[in-house]
Amino acid sequence: MNNKPTIHDIAKALGVDSSTVSRALNDSPRVTKATKVRVLAMAAELGYQRNMLASNLRKNVTNTIGVIVPRISRHFFSSAIQGIEETAYLAGYNVIISQSLEQLERERKIVEGLVANRVDGLLISVSMETVDYRHLEVAKNNSIPLVFFDRHCGISGYSNVLIDDFKCGFDATEHLIFKGCKRIAHFSGSQELEIYKNRFNGYKAALAKHNILFKNEYVVNSRLMEQDGYLGMQNLLDNQQEIDGVFSANDVTAIGAMKCIKERQLKIPEDIAIVGFSNEPISQVIEPSLTTIDQSGSEIGKTATELLLEYISKKEIPVEGQTIILNSKLIERNSSKK
């Protein structure tokens, strides 16, 4: 029962050598079509399943890529993992998931563990504690290719797959401009954080490109709760700011703003168009008509995996890492303004 058939069993049954069987199963060109068929038939009959452990040991690969994220349950990362898993699955790779829980020490141990497990490649979104990358050199020393995603690696020689927050802000704002908006408010978060600063800069750049005057009164910095959107919008409207568009750096805040707009009998997007930068899908359950800039975690995961698989198949770690910057997708969910 527990004696699983091996290539030797099927070789014996067919009166050929096990290496021929091996070649047949691997669809090697150096074996007759006829014997291939016989081997495959016998394999099916015996219920043969290749022992990956042995195969991998011999080939010194694992068909496995290791993934390290700060926390699996955060939506962005789980959707990234979704993309990673799908892409890896199609390429015949397994995915081992680990989480650093934002701790450098844990990250270090995980990397060592994955390297000891001989993963064929590594996908990492580093923890917030990670300031240097010495603990990752073990991968390089073992010729294991490494791709950073979402959170970039500061030093050169590594590949990154990132989201362009600047361009997201730019695109969202330009989208509103194309819709005919001229007085566009921006709800932003702490300017200490790169992501919000970049989105804000994208917003300003889009205005500049289209010769629209930037007005400081249109910018609302907050903690990006729903209430902040509601109150921010209220303030803007009460202060006679004739807003006709809103780009919110956060979806929940955008929902708050929408509530305020609707209460005042203004129409979306006819009177005021609105775009929210989206983190969580549930926000669209609560407000299905919200046009969003979606941080496509699965897209970034897919891209990072494709890049990594390329390195793996080439069996070489590029000296110069490349950096791929993805755009988030703007998903328009309400009718056009003009």
Place this chain on the structure above:
Amino acid sequence: MNNKPTIHDIAKALGVDSSTVSRALNDSPRVTKATKVRVLAMAAELGYQRNMLASNLRKNVTNTIGVIVPRISRHFFSSAIQGIEETAYLAGYNVIISQSLEQLERERKIVEGLVANRVDGLLISVSMETVDYRHLEVAKNNSIPLVFFDRHCGISGYSNVLIDDFKCGFDATEHLIFKGCKRIAHFSGSQELEIYKNRFNGYKAALAKHNILFKNEYVVNSRLMEQDGYLGMQNLLDNQQEIDGVFSANDVTAIGAMKCIKERQLKIPEDIAIVGFSNEPISQVIEPSLTTIDQSGSEIGKTATELLLEYISKKEIPVEGQTIILNSKLIERNSSKK
């Protein structure tokens, strides 16, 4: 550089045999303390790392458990995976994640793939298309223990780790009763679905236990959108139903109901207490004061993994599967009513 040291290298360096080294590294009692120390020191010096592939091949294990979920990016599953990963990590196991995308055919292929990869155990939340379990027999045939979580397996002989929706409904309702509520409304979803039916039954049972008359007018069935909560609450209040408590089978719907309550200048929880069954954490961002019954995905993941690891260590698949039913946690977030 790429020639990683093996036990032979360290054996040669020490003038002992590789089998002695192997024993020393495995802390076998049949080797001198002194040589153990020498071996360990040399291993550290050479930067030796055990080749798991070879070790696993020899021992015919993988130190890996396979996990199949419908979709990684759904919050419940990603938090379950979080719990699984943490528990497995502590026990020295790796976790391979796969997603069925709710497709039976994919699930079948994944199971076969994981079995072919000789995972030591399997954790499955079956796809919605899964009505029979023949495609899982391959695991049993290969003596791979299997634990179902969240979505239970209908046939006997398998272990399940589930959430008790009935008890959740019961607890939520009883919590409201303890708060002093006597006229408790219930917002429910399609009675075709077990989960909503069970929560509804829990609600009724709690009322019965405390001798509170069940009134059909207090029950609102809907698609559980935010608007459904808002409108449902509106109807209840307009029809002179003097509601003083609400148990919603969904958090978003509860948020809608809260909005309606607040608009009418009623206070939560003083005038109307409210509990929502929680799926997504962001709902608490939008409404931080919502008291919830939390489906703890990570808890269920942890429990399922512990059970599975027990089976793995015992090296036997129980003939009679056991079923563990977990309670979700009630998390009270607003001040007491009475």
Place this chain on the structure above:
DNA sequence: CTGTTAGCGCGTTCAC
């Protein structure tokens, strides 16, 4: 095109 030989790196017999 097929068979033979020789390991991959480790763990487990046997002996001594």
Place this chain on the structure above:
DNA sequence: GTGAACGCGCTAACAG
């Protein structure tokens, strides 16, 4: 307590 030898299952290299 330690060494020698073998095998896990598969595949690469070399013959023929």
